[in-house]
Amino acid sequence: MTGSAALELRGIRKAYxxxxxxxxxxxxxxxxxxxALVGENGAGKSTLAGIAAGERAADxxxxxxxxxxxxVHQHFELVQxxxxxxxxxxxxxxxKGMEIDAAAARAHVLDLAQRNGxxxxxxxxxxxxxxxxxxxxxxxxxxxxxxxxxxxDEPTAALAPAEIASFFATxxxxxxxxxxxxxxxxxxxxxxxxxxxxxxxxxxxxVERMRTGETTVDAIARAMVGGELPVVAQRRPTQPRPCLRxxxxxxxxxxxxxxxxxxxxxxxxxxxxxxxxxxxxxxAEGIVEIxxxxxxxLGIIPQDRQTEALVMTWPVVDNVILGxxxxxxxxxxxxxxxxxxxxxxxxxQYDVRAASLKTPIRALSGGNQQKVVVGRALIDDPAxxxxxxxxxxxxxxxxxxxxxxxxxxxxxxxxVLLVSxxxxxxxxxxxxxxxxxxxxxxxxxxxxDDGARAxxxxxxxxxx
Amino acid sequence: MSxxxxxxxxxxxxxxxxxxxxxxxxxxSERSGVVNIALEGMMATGAFTAVIVSYASHSALAGLLAAVxxxxxxxxxxxxxxTRFKVDQIVAGMGINLICSxxxxxxxxxxxxxxxxxxxxxxxxxxxxxxxxxxFALAVALQWVLQRTPWxxxxxxxxxxxxxxxxxxxxxxxxxxxxxTYSGMLAALGGAFLSIGELNLYSDGMTAGRGFIALAAxxxxxxxxxxxxxxxxxxxxxxALQYVLQGRIAWLPADAMQALPYLAALFxxxxxxxxxxxPASDGVPY
Numbered sequence: 001m002t003g004s005a006a007l008e009l010r011g012i013r014k015a016y017x018x019x020x021x022x023x024x025x026x027x028x029x030x031x032x033x034x035x036a037l038v039g040e041n042g043a044g045k046s047t048l049a050g051i052a053a054g055e056r057a058a059d060x061x062x063x064x065x066x067x068x069x070x071x072v073h074q075h076f077e078l079v080q081x082x083x084x085x086x087x088x089x090x091x092x093x094x095x096k097g098m099e100i101d102a103a104a105a106r107a108h109v110l111d112l113a114q115r116n117g118x119x120x121x122x123x124x125x126x127x128x129x130x131x132x133x134x135x136x137x138x139x140x141x142x143x144x145x146x147x148x149x150x151x152x153d154e155p156t157a158a159l160a161p162a163e164i165a166s167f168f169a170t171x172x173x174x175x176x177x178x179x180x181x182x183x184x185x186x187x188x189x190x191x192x193x194x195x196x197x198x199x200x201x202x203x204x205x206x207v208e209r210m211r212t213g214e215t216t217v218d219a220i221a222r223a224m225v226g227g228e229l230p231v232v233a234q235r236r237p238t239q240p241r242p243c244l245r246x247x248x249x250x251x252x253x254x255x256x257x258x259x260x261x262x263x264x265x266x267x268x269x270x271x272x273x274x275x276x277x278x279x280x281x282x283x284a285e286g287i288v289e290i291x292x293x294x295x296x297x298l299g300i301i302p303q304d305r306q307t308e309a310l311v312m313t314w315p316v317v318d319n320v321i322l323g324x325x326x327x328x329x330x331x332x333x334x335x336x337x338x339x340x341x342x343x344x345x346x347x348x349q350y351d352v353r354a355a356s357l358k359t360p361i362r363a364l365s366g367g368n369q370q371k372v373v374v375g376r377a378l379i380d381d382p383a384x385x386x387x388x389x390x391x392x393x394x395x396x397x398x399x400x401x402x403x404x405x406x407x408x409x410x411x412x413x414x415x416v417l418l419v420s421x422x423x424x425x426x427x428x429x430x431x432x433x434x435x436x437x438x439x440x441x442x443x444x445x446x447x448x449d450d451g452a453r454a455x456x457x458x459x460x461x462x463x464x
Numbered sequence: 465m466s467x468x469x470x471x472x473x474x475x476x477x478x479x480x481x482x483x484x485x486x487x488x489x490x491x492x493s494e495r496s497g498v499v500n501i502a503l504e505g506m507m508a509t510g511a512f513t514a515v516i517v518s519y520a521s522h523s524a525l526a527g528l529l530a531a532v533x534x535x536x537x538x539x540x541x542x543x544x545x546x547t548r549f550k551v552d553q554i555v556a557g558m559g560i561n562l563i564c565s566x567x568x569x570x571x572x573x574x575x576x577x578x579x580x581x582x583x584x585x586x587x588x589x590x591x592x593x594x595x596x597x598x599x600f601a602l603a604v605a606l607q608w609v610l611q612r613t614p615w616x617x618x619x620x621x622x623x624x625x626x627x628x629x630x631x632x633x634x635x636x637x638x639x640x641x642x643x644x645t646y647s648g649m650l651a652a653l654g655g656a657f658l659s660i661g662e663l664n665l666y667s668d669g670m671t672a673g674r675g676f677i678a679l680a681a682x683x684x685x686x687x688x689x690x691x692x693x694x695x696x697x698x699x700x701x702x703x704a705l706q707y708v709l710q711g712r713i714a715w716l717p718a719d720a721m722q723a724l725p726y727l728a729a730l731f732x733x734x735x736x737x738x739x740x741x742x743p744a745s746d747g748v749p750y
Binding site: 086092099100141 | 612613614617618620621624625627628629630631632633634744
């Protein structure tokens with residue numbers, strides 16, 4: 001059931017230097033509906049949500065809301081060192097004389113949580129809470145302002161499958177009570193399961209409006225990409241040979257050459273520590289051995305390309321050298337001619353769109369930057385490839401290309417350790433799946449088994 | 465011996481007082497997210513302004529009030545640089561330090577026609593004990609404000625994550641601006657205590673790095689008002705000790721003795737490295 005218009009966006013436009021992020025967009029949300037806003041990375045969804053919530057100003061267009069507009073950010077905006085109730089009531093603290101009335105504040109937050117079917121401990125420090133509970137805190141902060149419109153930016157990105165179901169139970173309840181809900185997401189199954197209407201954006205424009213009853217996941221995906229979906233490379237039979245051996249007190253891990261081992265898990269369960277230890281960035285008690293044969297040891301695709309993989313102000317060529325100095329060494333200097341040849345090879349193999357290889361890499365789109373990172377990790381044909389969220393935040397075309405190159409490396413006999421927060425990606429690529437929970441590996445699942453997905457979901461949530 | 469100990473206690477209180485004011489100023493600024501390396505310049509501004517206004521008006525009290533106002537003004541300059549213009553806070557702070565001490569040195573020549581030191585001016589006299597008490601009272605009050613009041617909660621939120629504060633409907637820029645202005649007022653009060661409290665004149669370089677020692681007290685006190693005041697007392701004690709010991713230990717040169725408070729600050733900071741956590745957004749422009 002839907003009611004009157006709760007939010008109307010008319011002719012919204014927003015440009016940043018060199019790019020029009022949102023271009024003449026109209027969107028109406030009705031009271032009581034759950035509306036999905038989908039599109040590839042960089043399609044302008046988050047920008048539009050920010051404008052709708054009044055967090056940034058549009059260059060043109062009007063925003064009309066029937067009440068307050070709440071926004072739950074993809075990366076929560078919480079004060080980590082403050083308590084739950086302090087975060088929820090920040091800016092609207094109940095007073096007793098000149099002081100904050102802490103008792104009233106606690107009671108208020110408990111009541112608010114109860115009314116919305118959410119479990120919360122008002123006195124807990126936010127930094128001590130798991131990601132899923134932190135999201136509840138941010139949601140409560142927005143709900144306390146009784147929003148007519150609630151915008152959720154990638155709300156399930158950091159949640160385990162079980163948490164996702166209970167999160168949507170709360171959202172559906174909210175909609176039934178008359179709140180207009182907009183979900184910005186790229187998880188299309190959730191769109192089909194929970195939304196009533198869908199708006200698809202591409203390159204800053206609305207390209208299609210659909211109803212969930214009349215469409216499919218594939219149709220939405222094609223609308224997002226603007227054509228047929230790219231095909232990912234096929235895996236071929238390989239001869240496994242031992243390559244990576246990790247023996248730590250809380251964790252045992254073996255990866256063979258010729259296989260992709262996927263590490264599934266909710267963000268923050270020890271994946272970063274594991275990758276750092278294997279990459280030699282951190283020390284740990286135990287053994288990490290790589291049997292590389294006659295190949296270079298390790299190619300690594302770090303989690304955050306901007307802070308861990310690239311020097312953003314350097315040209316593409318110099319970034320291709322980074323980390324390969326010993327390979328490119330020629331006497332006392334770097335063999336620049338070879339570095340340039342390598343960069344050209346990556347540019348060709350990965351379809352990198354750069355004005356020139358001398359352009360600072362920050363001028364490239366995220367997808368193109370990631371192609372350089374992946375190309376650099378794979379160019380010397382290493383025995384072990386560690387890929388940490390290799391397709392995070394890049395468009396479907398670039399993601400398919402990155403995934404294809406990883407499968408081809410596997411087919412050539414490389415051992416691939418894929419750590420990803422995207423279950424879809426794990427199931428698309430991995431031969432074996434290990435689930436990480438609280439720093440340890442809690443289970444191994446064959447990706448081809450029936451019910452493997454449900455089992456992985458259960459393990460991710462900590463079930464034994 | 466009791467004479468020495470009594471003197472040591474009294475001297476500790478006197479030497480700690482300017483440090484407490486400046487350290488409280490540092491706490492309030494840094495808890496809001498603005499690193500205040502300009503405490504030294506703010507103290508110099510307070511010390512100098514107190515002297516010239518006291519000289520012109522023949523009232524030490526007027527000098528004191530003028531010092532606080534001047535401190536607010538310098539605080540506002542840092543605040544505007546750090547918030548509206550997003551200047552690097554360390555660079556802005558260093559700039560303010562250089563300008564303030566330079567302006568005071570120039571002012572000495574301009575007003576008193578002599579470099580190095582001012583003429584003698586009306587001082588607070590024994591009333592300065594009220595300023596000593598006020599320093600401790602303010603430490604308690606600021607602790608209460610930061611921990612218990614809505615404004616304090618908002619200051620802490622802005623120092624930790626100004627974007628979260630903004631998402632909760634708070635204007636982090638305005639809040640930081642006020643916090644840094646208060647910071648300037650407090651540090652200037654500490655400076656005025658040096659010139660027209662303990663003494664009755666301004667001499668070039670009289671703050672002698674006390675702003676930086678106060679900054680060390682902020683860190684040693686873990687960015688808490690009471691902790692910072694306690695640390696200021698410790699550093700004040702070493703400064704007092706240095707005076708009391710002077711001439712009593714023949715083989716130790718006076719210069720080495722004068723280094724005592726600075727060494728204390730150095731060792732204090734070295735000892736707690738890695739065990740304290742600054743506000744998460746301290747020094748990060750919003």
